[in-house]
Amino acid sequence: MKFALIGTGLMAQEHIRNLQLIPEARIVALVDPAPSSLEWASSALGAASADARQFADVPSMLAALTPDAAIIASPNYTHREVVTPLLGRPIHILCEKPLATTVEDARAVAAAAETHPAVFWVGMEYRWMPPVTQLVTQVRAGRIGKLRRVGMHEHRFPFLPKVGDWNRFSSNTGGTMVEKCCHFFDLMRYIIAAEPVRVYCSGAMDVNHLDERYGGRTPDIIDNSFTVVDFANGARAMLDLCMFAEGMEEQEKLTAIGDMAALEVGIPSGILAFSPRVKLGQPKQVERTHVTTDEAALRAGHHHGATFFQLQAFLRAAAGKGPVAVTATEGLAAVAMGVAAELSAAEHRVVAMDELLTST
Ligand SMILES: NC(=O)c1ccc[n+]([C@@H]2O[C@H](COP(=O)([O-])OP(=O)(O)OC[C@H]3O[C@@H](n4cnc5c(N)ncnc54)[C@H](O)[C@@H]3O)[C@@H](O)[C@H]2O)c1
The missing domain is CATH 3.40.50.720 (NAD(P)-binding Rossmann-like Domain)
Incomplete structure (x- = not known):
């Protein structure tokens, strides 16, 4: 190839x-x-x-x-x-x-x-980070019962410098909720297997980039936010993003809770916790496993091996031996959710996905 x-x-x-x-x-x-x-x-x-x-x-x-x-x-x-x-x-x-x-x-x-x-x-x-893949596989297999809620946390370092510093302005990136968070919005759709209906996002640039100037302009990108998304099948999802929290132990945390149990995974630890519901007064029965990732794949990138496994899946699809996992239509859906979150944060209101996706 x-x-x-x-x-x-x-x-x-x-x-x-x-x-x-x-x-x-x-x-x-x-x-x-x-x-x-x-x-x-x-x-x-x-x-x-x-x-x-x-x-x-x-x-x-x-x-x-x-x-x-x-x-x-x-x-x-x-x-x-x-x-x-x-x-x-x-x-x-x-x-x-x-x-x-x-x-x-x-x-x-x-x-x-x-x-x-x-x-x-x-x-x-992000779909190909082994701990994420494992969580999704178990949700799909029905281990937590009927999925009702998905929580995602990203606590990380500020945006890195880029060639020409293009990532400091929303007009170049789509805004943080598109640029960075499209990954998480895609994961929400992927895990919940339904379409988003409405989005509320509270976010701003509160800490990072405030003292940076590019041709006299100050960056205008969100550095922390909370976003809530309602899905058509009644499931709800939440994304908690903070880009001045690089000192925290887990960079990403994903929680899926169904009517029978909860699954939570942390990255980079790869610790996956399965927590069935228990009767009042009974001891908790948390089962922890460690999802491992191939060392060579881990070393080759900054995304917990995901780039390697995604490239393998891409090559399988190109050879006609596997599906196209993330189509352009799915890419559009993630952009639309990010745009909805940006609009919501800017206008302090709930944004219905129909506002963005209904053709005029
Ligand atoms: N999947 C992920 O997790 C992930 C992680 C990082 C970046 N990205 C994406 O990868 C893309 C590149 O990001 P980056 O971090 O490498 O940025 P970067 O600034 O380091 O590199 C971008 C490069 O593109 C070049 N370029 C500019 N205009 C071009 C054009 N018209 N044709 C060809 N090249 C052009 C620039 O000169 C620069 O060398 C972005 O879309 C970013 O969102 C994805």
Whole structure:
């Protein structure tokens, strides 16, 4: 499988390290307008960089070669523009999350992806963190009974610097609730297996980036929030995001509670706790297991092995041996939930998903 990497910054480094663990993958093209990023990717490739031709943009790459697969890891606001010349060609596409920064752009890409003659996959890799996969498998198997509530917590470090600092402004990212939280909104839909109906988000930029200036402008991205989502099947979900809590033990925590039991998993610990309900006065019966993750996959990235397992699943889909796990339509759904949360936080009100998804 001959890969092109489009956008060769930080996330591309992670894709390079993971592709190097997959024997059937070869990187034949690096595409980026920034020579420093091309150089960075080239040195990460080491000896394999001799195989990888460099281009400043997608049209010049397509004039020279057609890869079997393309990974789009350029800034969020470029995804629609970057993906458009690839659509309709026999190239398997893995577009990093979020699919786009606005519902309009995400809808346009999702519509075009419907007739794309190869795989179109959105990089929602949190589904492939082994502790998350294990929790979802057990929920699906009915271990907690009928799922009623999903809670998600992300307590982490502030946004990292990016090439050109594009991630400091909502107009470039879609806002934190799109950029970062699309992962969690996708997980909510995936675990609950229903569509969101309404969203309420309370959030602001209270601590991070306040003293940063870019051309005289102060960043405008949420650094902490609470979001509540009601789903069409009556289940409810909550996301607690804090990006000035890097000192906390678990970066992510997911809780799924059904009418019979609860499951909770922490990352990075990988500790999965199963807690059946008990009769009043009876002792708790918490059962703890440790979900392990392959060491090489852990070392190759910053997402608890997820990039490796997602790439394997992408390759299976490209070979016709597995499903397209996250379609462009699902990418659109996660963007729409993020946009709803941004709107809710800005206007201090509940946002109905119909407001965003009903075509006019
Ligand atoms: N799945 C995940 O968990 C995850 C994690 C981090 C980043 N991401 C996503 O990956 C993407 C890239 O993020 P990053 O952290 O690598 O940012 P980055 O700033 O480190 O790298 C982006 C690169 O894209 C290049 N670029 C800009 N315009 C381009 C264009 N038109 N065509 C090709 N390249 C272009 C930039 O020069 C830069 O080198 C974003 O969409 C981000 O949301 C996903």
